[in-house]
Amino acid sequence: MVITKMPFTFILAPHYHPALAVVGPYRKALPFRTMFNLLGPLISPARPRRMVLGIANPALGYIYARSLIEAGVDCALVVCGCEKLDEISCAGSTWVWEVRNGNIVEKTIHPDDFGLPIHPLVSVAGTNPQDNAVLFKTLLTSGNDLPDNMIPYLHFVLLNASALLVVSGIAQDFIQGVELARESVASGRAWAALEQFRDTSRETAKN
Numbered sequence: 001m002v003i004t005k006m007p008f009t010f011i012l013a014p015h016y017h018p019a020l021a022v023v024g025p026y027r028k029a030l031p032f033r034t035m036f037n038l039l040g041p042l043i044s045p046a047r048p049r050r051m052v053l054g055i056a057n058p059a060l061g062y063i064y065a066r067s068l069i070e071a072g073v074d075c076a077l078v079v080c081g082c083e084k085l086d087e088i089s090c091a092g093s094t095w096v097w098e099v100r101n102g103n104i105v106e107k108t109i110h111p112d113d114f115g116l117p118i119h120p121l122v123s124v125a126g127t128n129p130q131d132n133a134v135l136f137k138t139l140l141t142s143g144n145d146l147p148d149n150m151i152p153y154l155h156f157v158l159l160n161a162s163a164l165l166v167v168s169g170i171a172q173d174f175i176q177g178v179e180l181a182r183e184s185v186a187s188g189r190a191w192a193a194l195e196q197f198r199d200t201s202r203e204t205a206k207n
Contacts, residue, residue, distance in 0.1 A: 006196060006197050006200050006201075007193040007196060007197065008193065008197060009197070010197075011044060011045070011046065016045050033056060033057075037056070038055065038060070038064065041053050042067060042068075042071060047071075047072070048073070049072065049073055049074045049075070050073070050074060050075045050076065050167050050168050050169070051068075051073065051076045051077075051167065052076065052077045052079065052160070052163050052164045052167055053068075053076060053077070053078050053079070054078075054079050054080065054085070054086030054087045054088075055078060055079070055080050055086055056080065056084050056085065056086040057080070057084065058080045058084070058095045061078050061080060061095060061097040061106070062097055062104060062106065064078050064097070065078045065097035065098075065099050065104045066104065068099050069099055069102055069104070073099060074099075074100075074101065075099060075100050075101075075167050075169075076098075076099040076167060077096055077097070077098055077099075077163055077167055078096065078097040078098075078099070079094050079095070079096050079109075079163070080094065080095045081093075081094045081095075082094060082095065082108075083121060085121070087156075087160055088109065088159045088160050088163055089111075089121070090111060090116075090118060090119045090121070090123075090124060090152065090155055090156040090159055091118055091119060091120055091121045092110065092111075092118060093108045093109070093110050094108060094109050094110070095108055096108060096109050109174070111155070111159060113174050114158070114159055114162055114174040114175065114177070114178050115174075115175050115178055116155045116158065116159060116178065117155070119151075119152035119155060119156070123152035123153075124152050124153050124156045135150070135153060137191075138150060139153055139154060139157065139185070140185060140188075140190050140191035140194065141188070141191050143186050143187075143188065144186050154182075154185065157181070157185070158178045158181045158182055158185075159178075161177065161181035161184075162174050162177025162178045162180075162181055163177065164177075165177040165180055165181065
């Protein structure tokens with residue numbers, strides 16, 4: 001399978017669940033989140049046993065974590081930034097529901113736990129797809145010469161990458177996860193992985 005040739009992959013829901021493609025235009029027209037924002041990870045054909053998932057409503061945290069257990073997930077972090085951000089926040093605390101071996105532990109985490117400073121969310125805000133692409137490439141190709149204005153973006157990426165490394169068992173804790181993620185970015189390996197993904201995707205599209 002092509003997926004085995006890539007270091008990571010992206011699965012577009014309408015491509016593997018045709019029913020979601022039908023409701024896609026209506027979903028995009030709504031100015032608010034719907035249940036479809038929550039369904040995607042639960043019905044992924046990859047069926048991962050370990051994952052980090054973001055939700056924008058903390059009231060759903062425990063329920064979502066319980067649904068992962070029932071789906072057979074061994075280890076997961078369901079996260080919600082205290083600004084109701086569906087990622088680990090770089091601006092302060094993040095609510096967490098940790099799933100491990102059928103149990104759920106509720107707690108909060110903070111950039112301090114990762115050895116990183118806080119940054120206001122406005123410092124990592126995106127703009128349009130073109131500018132975001134430039135920012136992303138700069139982040140992954142500058143090595144140790146990253147411009148100062150890019151440091152908040154780097155730390156935001158390191159926070160969330162570290163959590164995934166811990167959940168996957170690659171890192172022992174968030175501090176080690178940050179260092180592993182930082183090395184991947186600084187060395188260019190993260191950019192190389194993205195290029196491999198791009199090239200393999202283009203090759204597959206031709207066939």
